[in-house]
Amino acid sequence: MTDGDERPSGPATASPAPFAPATPAPPPVSRKLRRPPLWVVVAVVLALAACGVSGVLLVGVVGDAAGRPAAGRADDDPATAAARRLGQRMTAQLDRQATALLGGDKAAFLAVAEPAARPALTRRYAALRALRVTVWRPAAEGLPAAVDGRPGEWRLSVDVGYCFVVLDCAPSTVEIGTRWRLMGEEPRLVAVEESRAKPAGARPWEISDLAVAVGKRTVVATTPAQRAKLPGLLAQAEAAAKVADLYAVDGPPPDRYLVFYAGRAEWQRWYGGGRPKWTAGYAVGVGGGHHDVVLNAQIISRAGVDDLLRHELTHAASLPDRGYSDRSSWWLVEGLAEYAGADGQPVDRYEGLAEVRRLVRGGWNGRLDSLAPADDAADDRVGGAYGVGYLAVRHLVDRYGEQRVLDFFRAVVHERRSLDAAADEAFGERWSTLHDDCVAYVRAVAGG
Missing domain, CATH: 1.10.390 (Neutral Protease; domain 2)
Incomplete structure (x- = not known):
C-alpha cells in the first residue's frame, strides 16, 4: 500500500x-512535496570506515547556500534585521553539525547543543550513521521566532535534504523544528522536534x-x-x-x-x-x-x-x-x-x-x-x-x-x-x- x-x-x-x-x-x-531550496553544496571526500565504505563523496552545505536568511536588506526594520542575523548564526551551527555528521565526528555533532538535548541527538546521530547517510543539507525556512511560554527560546523551522548509501540521489526531504537559546552571542540547540508534517510524519531515524x-x-x-x-x-x-x-x-x-x-x-x-x-x-x-x-x-x-x-x-x-x-x-x-x-x-x-x-x-x-x-x-x-x-x-x-x-x-x-x-x-x-x-x-x- x-x-x-x-x-x-x-x-x-x-x-x-x-x-x-x-x-x-x-x-x-x-x-510531502515541499519547494526545494536552491542549495549550493560542497563535496567532501570522506572515508566511511565505520560503515565499511571507502572513497565515498559526502555532500554538506556551505556558507549562505543552505537557504539561510540573507545577509540583510535595506528595508529591514531593526527587529527583522536582528532576527535575520540570529538566523544566520543558527544556520551556521547547523552547517557545522552537518559536516560533523557526514564526517563521523559525534563530539562535534553534539557540541552545538545544550546537555539536555544531547541524548536524543546521540540516538539520531547513531541511527543516521547506521543508515549510511551521505547527504545532509539543512536549509532554514524563514526567520527564527520567539517560542511562546519559553522566554529566551527561539524556534527555527529547517528543511533537510538527505540521502542514504548513495551520493548522487535526488534527496528526500523532511521539515524539522529546532529550538534554540542564546549563550552570549552563540545560539545553542535546546531541542530538535519530531517532524509531524503529513503524510510522512516522524521518520524512524x-x-x-x-x-x-x-x-x-x-x-x-x-x-x-x-x-x-x-x-x-x-x-x-x-x-x-x-x-x-x-x-x-x-x-x-x-x-x-x-x-x-x-x-x-x-x-x-x-x-x-x-x-x-x-x-x-x-x-x-x-x-x-x-x-x-x-x-x-x-x-x-x-x-x-x-x-x-x-x-x-x-x-x-x-x-x-x-x-x-x-x-x-x-x-x-x-x-x-x-x-x-x-x-x-x-x-x-x-x-x-x-x-x-x-x-x-x-x-x-x-x-x-x-x-x-x-x-x-x-x-x-x-x-x-x-x-x-x-x-x-x-x-x-x-x-x-x-x-x-x-x-x-x-x-x-x-x-x-x-x-x-x-x-x-x-x-x-x-x-x-x-x-x-x-x-x-x-x-x-x-x-x-
Whole structure:
C-alpha cells in the first residue's frame, strides 16, 4: 500500500497496502512535496570506515547556500534585521553539525547543543550513521521566532535534504523544528522536534534506535531487539527488489529501497502511525521520488514476507513522487502491486481467491472504481478488493502483455489522464469495453 498504500493482513493478503485518502498524497504514496531550496553544496571526500565504505563523496552545505536568511536588506526594520542575523548564526551551527555528521565526528555533532538535548541527538546521530547517510543539507525556512511560554527560546523551522548509501540521489526531504537559546552571542540547540508534517510524519531515524543491514539494492532497518532477523529480511528484500525494479514505469528504479521492520510500539509511531487495523505494510512518499516501506512485524507471518515485500517495493518503484489522489484508480495501483507480489504464480494459486469469491457473491456492484476499502473494513472485504484488483490487472497483462499495461498505468497514475484516453492509447480499445471484460474475468475466476 502506498502513502497510504497499505496492504492488508490475513491469509489471502498478508501484505496489501491501505489507502490513505486523508492526505493530499493519497494512501499510496504519502508525498510531502515541499519547494526545494536552491542549495549550493560542497563535496567532501570522506572515508566511511565505520560503515565499511571507502572513497565515498559526502555532500554538506556551505556558507549562505543552505537557504539561510540573507545577509540583510535595506528595508529591514531593526527587529527583522536582528532576527535575520540570529538566523544566520543558527544556520551556521547547523552547517557545522552537518559536516560533523557526514564526517563521523559525534563530539562535534553534539557540541552545538545544550546537555539536555544531547541524548536524543546521540540516538539520531547513531541511527543516521547506521543508515549510511551521505547527504545532509539543512536549509532554514524563514526567520527564527520567539517560542511562546519559553522566554529566551527561539524556534527555527529547517528543511533537510538527505540521502542514504548513495551520493548522487535526488534527496528526500523532511521539515524539522529546532529550538534554540542564546549563550552570549552563540545560539545553542535546546531541542530538535519530531517532524509531524503529513503524510510522512516522524521518520524512524528521528525517534528510534536502529539496527541496519545494507545490500546492493536495499537497506533494511529495525530495532536492536530484532537485530537477529536482519540477515533473513535483507536476503528477502534483495530478491524482492529484482522483481520491483521491473515495474519502474517512469524512469530508472529507485537507487535504493529503504525498508523498516516495525515492532508493536514502532508501528504506532513511525511515520505518524494510525494505519488501518488490517494493514501489514505500506509505502510512504518522502520526497525526491523515494518511498520508504514499513512492514508490520506483529501481523505478517514468515511465509508472507516475500510477497509483501514484492508488493510494497513495487509501489516504491512504480508510483510517482506526488503519489496518487484518485480513489477510482486504487484497483490499478494495488492490482499492479499484487500482480508483482504474485510473481508469476498461476491464478488458481493466488491466496486471495476465497475473499474474492465472498466479495463477488456478496453484493459487489461490479465497478472497479469503487473497490477501495474503508479504513474500518472487515478483513474479507479488504482481501477481496485487493484480489479483484489483481485479477483485473492479470487479465490485462494476459491479453496485452506487461509493457502495454505499464504504459496504461503510467498514463493513468503518473500523467493523470482519463481511463478512456489511456486505454485508447495503450490498448487501442474503449475503456468501458475493457472494464466489462475485466469484471467478467473476475466473475469467471470467482465462479460467481
